Amino acid sequence: MARHPKLGILHPASILIFAGLVALWLLVWLIPGVDNTEFRVAARICGYLGAGAMFVPYVHIVRRWFRHRDWGNNLGWLKWHLGAAYLAFFFVLIHSRGHGATPLTLVLQVLLWIVMVSGVVGFYGQKLLYYVLPGLIEQEYGRERLEPQRRFFLEQARVRITEVLIRDWKSFATRVQEKNSPLLASLADGLPDAEREHLQAAVRMVNRQTYKTFEEEIEAKSLVARSLERALANPGLWKPEGPRPPDLDADFQKLLQRDPATLTAVELRGRNHTLLEALYPAEMTPTKPVVRHFCETVLHDCFERPFRFRPALASDALTENRYVDTTGFAEPTQREALAKLWRLVEERRQLDLEYRLHLAGRLWLLFHGPAAWALLVLMIEHIVMSIWYGGF
Numbered sequence: 001m002a003r004h005p006k007l008g009i010l011h012p013a014s015i016l017i018f019a020g021l022v023a024l025w026l027l028v029w030l031i032p033g034v035d036n037t038e039f040r041v042a043a044r045i046c047g048y049l050g051a052g053a054m055f056v057p058y059v060h061i062v063r064r065w066f067r068h069r070d071w072g073n074n075l076g077w078l079k080w081h082l083g084a085a086y087l088a089f090f091f092v093l094i095h096s097r098g099h100g101a102t103p104l105t106l107v108l109q110v111l112l113w114i115v116m117v118s119g120v121v122g123f124y125g126q127k128l129l130y131y132v133l134p135g136l137i138e139q140e141y142g143r144e145r146l147e148p149q150r151r152f153f154l155e156q157a158r159v160r161i162t163e164v165l166i167r168d169w170k171s172f173a174t175r176v177q178e179k180n181s182p183l184l185a186s187l188a189d190g191l192p193d194a195e196r197e198h199l200q201a202a203v204r205m206v207n208r209q210t211y212k213t214f215e216e217e218i219e220a221k222s223l224v225a226r227s228l229e230r231a232l233a234n235p236g237l238w239k240p241e242g243p244r245p246p247d248l249d250a251d252f253q254k255l256l257q258r259d260p261a262t263l264t265a266v267e268l269r270g271r272n273h274t275l276l277e278a279l280y281p282a283e284m285t286p287t288k289p290v291v292r293h294f295c296e297t298v299l300h301d302c303f304e305r306p307f308r309f310r311p312a313l314a315s316d317a318l319t320e321n322r323y324v325d326t327t328g329f330a331e332p333t334q335r336e337a338l339a340k341l342w343r344l345v346e347e348r349r350q351l352d353l354e355y356r357l358h359l360a361g362r363l364w365l366l367f368h369g370p371a372a373w374a375l376l377v378l379m380i381e382h383i384v385m386s387i388w389y390g391g392f
C-alpha cells in the first residue's frame, strides 16, 4: 500500500481485509459458542456498534444525492463507505457469533453477505477491469464519450458509403452546385428552405474543401451523404417530366412505369440507384447490387444500432469473409472506401465491446443496491424490536 498512500483502504490490496474477515467468520462459525453474561453484554454492544457502522455507507449514498453541496470529496466518502462496511461486518460477526438464530436474523445475515460480497466483487472487479481494459480494446473512449463517438462513427460510415457510390466529392459537389441543378433538386426534394440552404452550404464547403478539422469535414460530407440516402429511398425521385436517362434497358423502363407504392424498399432503392447512375455517369460509380446491399447492411445492422449489452444476431452476417467477397465485386476505385468502411466497422465493434465492459463493470450494483436497502429496512426493524424487548 506504500506506493499509493492516498488510496488507503481503496487500494486493491485492501481486499485482504475482507478475505481475513471471511476467514474469521468461518472460524467463529465452526467453533462452539461461548455463552455467559459478559459475552452477551459484549455481543449486544457489538450489535449497536455494527448497526452504527453500517449506517455510514447509507449516509455516503444519501450525500451523493446532494452532490452540489460541498460536504467533502467523493473519494473520502467512499473510504468511509468501505472502512465502515468492514467494521460493521466484524461487529456483526461478534454480535451474531456467525449464526442466524431466528429467521429474521438469518435473512439479515444473508442480506449482509450479499451486500458485502457484491460490494467487494464490484469494487475490486471494477478496478481489475479498468486495469485490463487498455489491453482489451485499442482505443479507450470512456463511458461518457461512448455515445457521442457512436454517433460520430455513424456519420463517418455515411461518408464512406457515399464514397463507395460516387466517383469523387469534388465532381459530385460541382454537379450539385450547377445552376438549376436537377441533382440538387433530387437531393433536396421535400426539404424545408432552411435545410435546403444548410445542404447547399455543406456542398459549397465540400467543393472548396475548406474544413478546419476532420470533424468539420465529416459533418459537411455527412449532410450531403444523408441527402443522397434520402433521395435513394424517395418514391418520388423519378419524375416522368424530369430529365430522361439515355439508353434505358427494357426491364428498367418497366420498373419505372410501376407505381412506386407497389415496390419493396429494396426494389425502390435499386430503381433509384440505377436511375441516378444513368443520369449522372460522370459522378456516380456503377455499383453492383451486392456492394450496395453490403453498404446498406453495414449502415443498418452496425452503425445505426444503438448500444446493446447483448450482441445483436443480425451483426453476425457482417463477417470479414463477406467484406472480402464484396470487394471482389467492387470496382477498383471503390475498394479504398470499402476498406475504410470495414476498418470503421471494426472500430465500432471495439466501441461496442467497451460499452459492454463498462456495463458489466456496473452489474454488481443490481445486487448491491437492492440488497442494501432491504437490509436497512430489516435492520431498523431488528434494532427497534431488540430495544423494545431487550432494553438498551
Ligand code: HEM
Binding pocket: 054, 057, 058, 061, 064, 081, 082, 084, 085, 086, 088, 115, 116, 119, 120, 123, 124, 365, 368, 369, 370, 372, 373, 375
Ligand atoms: C454494510 C455494508 C454496505 C452497505 C450497507 C452498502 C450500501 C450501499 C448502497 C445503498 C449503495 C448505493 C447503491 C446504488 O446506487 O444502487 C452502495 C454503493 C456502493 N458500494 Fe456499498 N455498501 C456496503 C458495503 C460495501 C463494500 C464492502 C464495498 C466495497 C468493498 C462497497 C462499495 C460500494 C461502491 C463502490 C458503491 C458505488 C458508489 C458510487 O457509485 O458512488 N459497499 N453501497
